[in-house]
Amino acid sequence: DAGVIQSPRHEVTEMGQEVTLRCKPISGHNSLFWYRQTMMRGLELLIYFNNNVPIDDSGMPEDRFSAKMPNASFSTLKIQPSEPRDSAVYFCASFLAGLSGANVLTFGAGSRLTVL
């Protein structure tokens, strides 16, 4: 398996533009997480899905942020309109959730977003 795949790896955009980040989880994993990482705030959980259903989006900072998971192999995180304070590295992670707690969370390489 190629692991969790995120795109784009880097994006530079201007304030007000729409940004779409993409994630392909590991095949067979049933939980997907979107995190944002900044120097000031560390790793923040934005939203997570279980079996393609959003379970908790309380970490999504504002209505400008939205996330979807139309099927088990694809998720998007959209920011519209983008602002300079959204500049961060956005990570997607997936794992196979289960009561045993034996499964490892696997991260993608991240999407570095810069909003000018």
Added chain:
Amino acid sequence: KQEVTQIPAALSVPEGENLVLNCSFTDSAIYNLQWFRQDPGKGLTSLLLIQSSQREQTSGRLNASLDKSSGRSTLYIAASQPGDSATYLCAVYSSNTGKLIFGQGTTLQVKP
């Protein structure tokens, strides 16, 4: 609400020293706790996972312990090497919420 704290925030040691990184969490209702390593500008790599029923896990020079009752975990690194320099993060998988919550990390520098 689960809160995860890591102490110290930064640590600098000479090569060869044994060291301990600390992680504490407020809610003991967890499925597991994971330790990750992050190199500058890179993603996170899982180092060790301890299930809630376990007390420790070992991988090479790394040993992680878990004390659920006190809400603490430690990551022990033996005979540290310059290549161990990175940020180490712990993450708790909460059984109440299904969330994985991260600490702020400990940035380790091992000097040759």
